[in-house]
Amino acid sequence: xxxxxxxxxxxxxxxxxxxxxxxxxxxxxxxxxxxKAASVICNGLQCGTALSIPGGAHFREGxxxxxxxxxxxxxxxxxxxxxxxxxxxxxxxxxxxVICSRKNLAQ
Numbered sequence: 145x146x147x148x149x150x151x152x153x154x155x156x157x158x159x160x161x162x163x164x165x166x167x168x169x170x171x172x173x174x175x176x177x178x179x180k181a182a183s184v185i186c187n188g189l190q191c192g193t194a195l196s197i198p199g200g201a202h203f204r205e206g207x208x209x210x211x212x213x214x215x216x217x218x219x220x221x222x223x224x225x226x227x228x229x230x231x232x233x234x235x236x237x238x239x240x241x242v243i244c245s246r247k248n249l250a251q
Contacts, residue, residue, distance in 0.1 A: 146163055146224065146225060147163070147164040148161060148162065148163050148185055148188070148189065149161075149162050149169070150162075150189065150242065150244075151169075151203070151206070152204050153203055153243070154247075156189075157245075157246045158247075159203045159241065159242070160202075160203040160204070160206055160240070161185060161240040162206065162208075163211045168208055168209065169206075169208050170206070170210060171205075171208065171211065171240065172211050172215075172239070173210050173211065173237035173238075173239075173240065174199065174237055174238050174239060174241070175232065175236070175237040176214040177197060177215075178197070179194050179196075179219075180217045180218060180219035181214075181215040181216075181227065182194035182240075183217075184217040184219065184221045184223070184224050184226075184227055185215070185224050186246075187223070188222070188223040188225075189244070190246070191245070192245030193244065193245050194243070194244055194245075195244065197242050198241045198243065201239060202241045203241050205238075205239060206239050210239070212231060212232050212237070213229045213230065213231045213232070214231075214232055215227040215228075216228045216229065216230055
């Protein structure tokens with residue numbers, strides 16, 4: 145099970161995408177991050193769908209490592225755990241960001 149969170153946004157449903165790897169939170173590389181993966185992540189976090197994936201350090205740079213596995217989502221998965229993951233190894237990338245359609249986590 146891969147745990148995700150959105151950090152640095154103005155709500156729990158927007159921010160820098162971080163993945164928990166053991167006891168460490170890492171940011172997700174944005175090199176191959178797309179709206180399909182972002183929408184699945186938003187849906188899995190009960191935050192609706194992805195409205196945008198702002199580039200660069202839109203929600204500030206993360207302080208931990210950058211996770212270089214890519215979620216290859218078709219866009220119709222109910223949760224990111226159902227998306228295949230592919231490792232891209234060391235590459236130049238920034239931090240993946242997402243703004244979801246809901247402002248707060250669904251109750």
